[in-house]
Amino acid sequence: EAGVTQFPSHSVIEKGQTVTLRCDPISGHDNLYWYRRVMGKEIKFLLHFVKESKQDESGMPNNRFLAERTGGTYSTLKVQPAELEDSGVYFCASSQDSFTGGNYNEQFFGPGTRLTVL
């Protein structure tokens, strides 16, 4: 079974440009999450989709970030326009329902996209 995949693995852009990151969750996982790790600090939650709906977007830093999950399959995270402080590693994760049969379903993470804004 394929794991969570993310594209691209690395992106280098200039300040002011636009970048779109893509995440393909594990097949059948309705829950999809975006996280970000900036400059060796903690990994921070950005948002959570259940199918195509945004369940929680409390971690989105500002309106330059737009996440979509049309059709409830893959998701994209667009940064427009990118700023220097957006540099970091963006992780995507997916899971089944939080709980199945009383058991917690852990989140499976992709390899991340390393974004460098110059």
Add this chain to the structure above:
Amino acid sequence: AQKVTQAQTEISVVEKEDVTLDCVYETRDTTYYLFWYKQPPSGELVFLIRRNSFDEQNEISGRYSWNFQKSTSSFNFTITASQVVDSAVYFCALSGISGGYNKLIFGAGTRLAVHP
């Protein structure tokens, strides 16, 4: 507020040494889960263990063991007889009922370097 603190930024050991990675958490939730993830050089976060707040039993899996102490809000991770393949960044995380158990709160990670 929820917070996870991993005070050790980097640890360097020689192969076969035992090493303990510390994790201290803060939460007001009465029900929560604690996790450890490993990030090898390939980049993905690999799930290692989950522990719920009602289960304070320590767990051992091969060379890995975890010590959960609610009284000190700690969930420490010990690797016995470390190996070079253990070199990675290790993250401790928390998920509580207040976030619907969906939002993981991570610590800053501890980079472990195991030298031959």
